[in-house]
Amino acid sequence: MAGQVKVMIDRIIQERSKGDALLASTTQTKLILKGFDPARYDATSPDDPMILARLRQVAAELNVTL
Numbered sequence: 001m002a003g004q005v006k007v008m009i010d011r012i013i014q015e016r017s018k019g020d021a022l023l024a025s026t027t028q029t030k031l032i033l034k035g036f037d038p039a040r041y042d043a044t045s046p047d048d049p050m051i052l053a054r055l056r057q058v059a060a061e062l063n064v065t066l
Contacts, residue, residue: 003043008055008066009036015064027062034058 009031017024028038036055059066 002046004047005045005051005055006038006041006043008052008059009038009041011066012055012059012062012064013038016062030062031058 012031013024013027016027031038036051036058056066
C-alpha cells in the first residue's frame with residue numbers, strides 16, 4: 001500500500017504537536033534532522049520496509065505510539 005510513510009510521518013507530527021503549530025514545526029525539523037523530510041513524501045511514495053522500520057524507531061525515540 002503506497003503512502004504509508006506519509007501517513008506515519010503525519011501521525012508523528014500530529015501526536016507530538018497536539019495542534020500546536022510551533023511544536024509541529026519543531027517536530028518536522030527533528031524529522032528532517034533524522035533523515036525524513038515530510039515534504040519529500042506523499043500519498044504515492046513507495047513503502048520501503050527499511051524506511052518504515054526506521055520511522056517506527058524514530059517514533060519510539062519521540063515517545064509517539066504508531
